[in-house]
Amino acid sequence: MATIHPTALVDPHAELDTDVEIGPYTIVGPHVRIGAGTRVAAHCVIEGRTTIGPHNRIYPFVSLGLPSQDKKYAGEPCELVIGARNTIREYSTYHIGTVQGGGVTRLGDDNWMMAYTHLAHDCVVGNHCIFANNAQLAGHVQVGDWVILGGFTVVHQFVRIGAHAMTAMCALLFADVPPFVMAQGQPAQARSMNFEGLRRRGFGPERIAAVKAMHKALYREGLTLPQADERIAALAQRYPAAHDDLALMRSFLAGVDPQRGIVRSRRGAEA
Template sequence: MADATPLIHPTALIDPAAELDSSVQVGAYSVIGPHVKIGAGTVVGPHAVIEGHTTIGQGNQIFQFTSLGAVNQDKKYKGEPCELIIGDRNTIREFSTYHIGTVQGGGVTRLGHDNWMMAYTHLAHDCVVGNHTIFANNAQIAGHVVVGDWVILGAYTCVHQFVRIGAHGMTGMGSVLLADQPPFVMSEGHPAGARSMNFEGLRRRGFSPDRIAAVKAMHKALYREGLTLEQAKARIADITASHPEAEADVNLMLDFLAATTPQRGIVR
């Protein structure tokens, strides 16, 4: 009987100090450095480079020509052992580049679970991306950006450093995000402006009519009544009285807005 196809292609260069589960597959000509750890069931395509202090979880699909764990593009970086941490069941497509963190930013760039990252996506140093997100082709986020769960970034979206994007948000193709985008908001433009809430996405995720009605009320308070941000926050806090099922959604919005600085502001 012929031997089974080897999980590690003979042309792959894997440092003996790297820690790979016995079920990991590595394609031809890929390079994996000494401080890399890869969990069970992850598949690394051909010509990928995984270096630095990089930890990758289980069941990921990493396509050809990706670069993971390279030194960040921050001039302050002096070679400290910062990290890139990738969770489970992510799909990372061709030519994506994810860098390690910096000491000044906490030392870790982090990608959560179940994310769909299309070709040419970029995670700069110290970014934190949640779970179940979709980054379309060429979506690029600068250093220290925080992206909540279930966010969708349209193709060619660019996000300024230190910007936060709240859960369930979405951007249109070619958007340039210069301010914080609250949860549930859909934005587009250069610079991006708020256009609506992601109601269709919420329905697909099983949000009840009452919860969606609460999101509509939050949208009205933020964008339709001419209120200041402080006035809008007070109005939003009252929404749970008429929509008790949406208490967690209201708290999500209020927590996000509480962390928004006057210097950054929110998309308008």
């Protein structure tokens, strides 16, 4: 049975799995579902059509599942879906989606979300990400797996951040960040690739060399994005062990909005 503090207000229609813990003065609404082993600390608010998977740790003063801050939202039955084994620290705020964005805001599995992080409506965050304090996503942002956002990173609406990318503290993102890229600045520029992070995740020398070659094509040869994509496609024969990494980059580049583009380095050409 779930353990609910006597001061908590849990709607009788909420669905709490086994071993769920609800702390003092926390409020849980009628459409909430919480998976086994999840612990919700004191003074949290979980409302709306919110589904939380198993074994999450939710710290005090977190707000989940409230209506989006989109003025077009008119009370439609949209959702917030949170996966498994996430840590969500104090004062974080994650809103439900909107019908214009598919209706679902989604956080994957095994993410480490520090204090004051914000997921606006219709954001999709992958797995194994780290958001440092005050990392903020506007609506419709997409974040791949293994992304690290430095403290006070601010992401404009509809921006995409590719897998294994990283931002420095106070980065301001108006353009897409391709996979593996490290970005810094206001507005953010590409500084390098996340080589140390890749090594820690088990990338071997050939895969690291392929990432370096992709960085060169994107940022060091003065190529347009279509030209860089052709250069990256040609790397497959040279780096067979990096087939999936090359495919990841090419898939990401195929989805870049020409009006938004990607973060560029000071020496890079425009798309």
